[in-house]
Amino acid sequence: MFDVLRVRDFRLVAAADLLSSLGDWLLLVAAPYFVLRLTGSTLATGLTLAAGTVPALLLGPVAGVFADRWDRRRTMLAIDVLRAATVALMLLVHHPGQLWLIYVALIGEAALGQFFGPARRALIPGLVGRGPHLAAANSVAALASGTVRLVGGPAGGALFALAGFGPVVALDAASYLASAVLITAIHHRPEPSSPQRRGGTVLGRFADDLRAGARHLRATRGLPAVFVTASVFFLGNAALTALLVPFTGTVLHAGAGTLGLLFAALGAGYLAGAPLSRAAAARLSDRAVMISSLAGLSAVFAATFNTHDIAWALLLFVLIGPPGVCFLVTVDTYLARRTPDALLGRVGSAYGMLQAAATLAGILGGAALGQQVGIGITADLAALCVALSAVAALLIPRHTTTGSLDAGKPSPLAPPERSAEC
Template sequence: MRTEPRSERLAAAQRCCLAVRLGCGRAVEERPVFEALRILDFRLLWFTRSVSLLGTWLLVVAVPAHVFTLTGSLTATGLTLAAEFLPPLVLAALAGARADRVDRRHLMITADAARAATVLLLLLVRDPADVWLIYAVLTIEASATTVFRPAAQSHTPAVVGAGTALSSANALNATTDGTVRLLAAPLGGALYAWLGFPPLVAVNATTYAVSAAALLLTTRLPRPTTHAKAEPSPPGSAAAAGGVRHLRAALRQAPAVRTLLLVNTAFLGANASLSALLVPYGITVLGGPAQVGVVMSALGIGFLLGAPLTRALVDRAPPAHLLAGALTVTAAGYVLLFSAATLTVALPAAVVIGAAGSTFLSATQTTLQRATPNAVLGRTTALLLTGEAAATLLGALAGPAAAQALSPTWAAVLAAATTALTALAAALRLPRTAPIARPSGAS
């Protein structure tokens, strides 16, 4: 007699339980927030992501501060951002295609090892003549991160499935992001002032090494495959052309994915345009750098609040309603924040923006993972990351230009109008039926 694997028996039991509960009039089963953490491989993935993100954000303030300390140049300091954003624009498509053709786990381990070794080169920077090495290191590190992200994001559904554990996983990742953004950047700035640059570099390299070691403990999964008949992979450009054709065919069959890519890029462009204005607006209108720090903390708090909100809604609300609602609330928050003259108004607006933005980003990620075939999920994620990088760069240029030509408040109005139009596109073109809340492992 054939014995079914434990995972299949568990999935069957879960489907039976769900059917019984639906029959009793309960449309959605009870799901713990930490459901995904029951899966060992996801616990390891979540740990690697958290620890490497912490190390990266410790340097978000420290690297520009170190460059400015060495050179005294705003231009030299600003080039650190260019070094981080250019690799996703250039390499994301290639990294996504690679993630769909090889062992994603091995790709992540290789990227972490490359980041750990490269970051240590920052220890050689001692005077202004060495600043070029910082740009080189940041570019290589960002390139490795560009390889890591589509592999990690497309690997997650393979580990937890496309059901309720996926929304749990993305909510946990959003909580981690919010916590790290809230604590690590100011902590890194304080440690830089107290300990100096080398210890932070050593910590960052160590986090990447720990991440790689934890990934080695995860289960090696089969390489992503299509449902089509297997054929030998052609070499060189022929393989790339085939991958592009496969991606185009998948996108033609998934209009919701095309819409998600569009609305995500538009939202991030509008958000970047105002992010570039937040510091000068806070200094000139709200009272100074200390007030800017408080507003950023409020944004971080809102981002944290968005994680449980997403967890509660993403398996129940139709994507069209959830994403359009989050974008509409964000648009209102933009206008409120950049018309505020005091922290009394600015802080609640920042919390609202953080919560609604977090909800939008996490729900978009979950919907995209569910709607995209696994065989092209790496490339689809790469398209998302390419749009993110392009929108961030263009938004960072457009926001200050609009503020200078008009005013910061009118720049916020333009960004809010763009976000509202994006909400309309989401409402009209995304699915208007609630997703089926499948348990982890259900098919």
């Protein structure tokens, strides 16, 4: 899996993403606690958590088009600098009357992130190719995500308790600037394309770009089935997420400290899942990995939310990570291998928008259903929803080799392939 780190430009992108993600997770814990301390309002605190969901729904299509139009390296660089400035606005908040600045900063940070994410995902195949290095690159990204989940939340809470909100904000802004410095060192430059002169209005050309992305999603064999599978999974997963706090409090009879341990256990599972996803990609088809991962996840989810013992819950949260990472990494690789470079931003942004919409619906539905019928029944229905996503994955074609783009062609900057093994 780590052979891909021999590609210098990918190392820079991976390190930049790790730094900025770590800063995000530090703030994810500190911001709600700061707002609660400032206002004493649970509603105001909840709005800090919801602030980051709306931009994904509103800006997804726009971000994808521009990620394909603009130079992706320069886009990432500019977005990091702008995010650092946006986050720094929170340093100006000292009393409840200035609370609106927190929401502006959080929404602005999330909105800018909608442009950074598609650009980063679309840049990766150009750095490592679409062969085995692509699956390895996505596994490394999952490893970094697991690391951030494991240490980011607890570190943010500890830093907030020891030093206050200002240092957490400053550290988040600094992480974006450090990411920008790493991105400036990337050598990769896209091949110059001949300018295309197109008639019509700006909105007309923008609509044409959106339609081109939609046509690719509809016409490429396997992509509609993967989108359906992912949407069903995210719906069930989000419903379970909505139950985490009441499950910890009313079923496990534990407090916030135990919830933090559960998140740490989930992060440990993500760390274990990264090399497993690379090994699975080397030995099984994408379809087989998705079906088996989702089936395993549904079983682990059902067991997790029906246990009343904290020790068993911690163990089961660790077991959530490996199949979850295998599914997410495989989907990322599947989409990239079946999408031409000129459309990668739009496809990645459509996938992100689908994830945001299904997650929002799942959280609202899980919370409402949990209130009406109870945590246990709602958790079982959500686990069943994840099992249905495994059934939906059966619709993915068994053989889609003809749909892959340069699957075995490495990047000119990538080292020669030695083995498909982990």
